[in-house]
Amino acid sequence: YYKSNNNGWLYKANVSWKPLQNLLLYGQVATGYRPGGVNQVLGLAQALAYAPDKTTTYEGGLKTTLADGAFTFNLSGYITDWKDMQVSINSGSFLYLGNAGAARIRGIEAETVISPIAGLTFNINFVLTDAKLTQDQVPDNVTPSATTARAGDKIPFIAPQTVGVAGQYDWAIGESGKLRALLRGDLSYVGKSYADFRPNAIGYRQVGDYTLANLRAGIHTERYGVYVFVNNLFDTIARVAAGNTLGGTTETVTTVPPRTIGINLTGSF
Structure with missing residues (x-):
């Protein structure tokens, strides 16, 4: 039989500061992962297991409320480093999972809530995201080709x-x-x-x-x-x-x- 073992630590830490009654500043760092496993595809060798992929996210932002709650504005920015990405590999006759490369995802999120009169609310949110590989994505046991994803390519x-x-x-x-x-x-x-x-x-x-x-x-x-x-x-x-x-x-x-x-x-x- 085939088996996969995953172990390690995840952590999360955050800090916040309220310099004004209606203003909150915060920062956070957190890690995450997806479990690895073994491909259950006929014809694959036992060696073709895949490891967990891991993320580390750094985030900071502010939250503010004005005019007795009639106006709310939130702004945050984050950077996520993604390592050992689990990717789908095409053998030509079947698909299986493997690990390859790394990526960095950067984003800015802004949200505004406006309530000019009782019962009337407007919401506006805007997100900018830049997600690119930081390493070539060449899985084990795969020969690089002209279509191999390279560092700097945008994530689909x-x-x-x-x-x-x-x-x-x-x-x-x-x-x-x-x-x-x-x-x-x-x-x-x-x-x-x-x-x-x-x-x-x-x-x-x-x-x-x-x-x-x-x-x-x-x-x-x-x-x-x-x-x-x-x-x-x-x-x-x-x-x-x-x-x-x-x-x-x-x-x-x-x-x-x-x-x-x-x-x-x-x-x-």
Whole structure:
């Protein structure tokens, strides 16, 4: 039989400082990992086990609230070092997992919440991400080729920017205030990324670079609610994954669900 053994330590440390009543500064460092294992594919040698991949993340930021809670602004930045990346290796007839290379992911996230009047809220969030290899990605027992991922290549399926905007208004119906109405709209943008590391790879396809809109309206009490929603309002064909069938040239594509209209019932008993 085949077996895999994983051991080690994970740690997390954080510090925060509140120089003002409405301002919080913080910093954090944390580690993580995914367990390794043994490939359960017929024809593979026992030696083709894969080790855990590990991450170390450094994060810092601020959180602030102004105008008696009517305005909130959060800002954070982070750097994640990713080592011994678990990657899918194509032998030409089957796929298996292995370890190769390292990467660094850097990001900035900003979020604003504005409540100009009672019941009305606007949310805006913005994310910038730079995710690149810091070492060539050449798995063990694999001969490097022209399509081998190299240091500096962008990691697939990670959009360099995402933006989200939402507005919601919740107001009372009638004098009692027990019955309320809600109207909400969401707009989100996902930037362009690719399904492989290098343009000469057979699975190199563009994904992302789309905008989606959702609407939601309904009535509710403290315990029950009835809502009508429309997801993907403009029926956008948004590609979130793409590639090729194993060992073939047939393209495979995954998109977000088409326009969906439905009713949502909520309740607590």
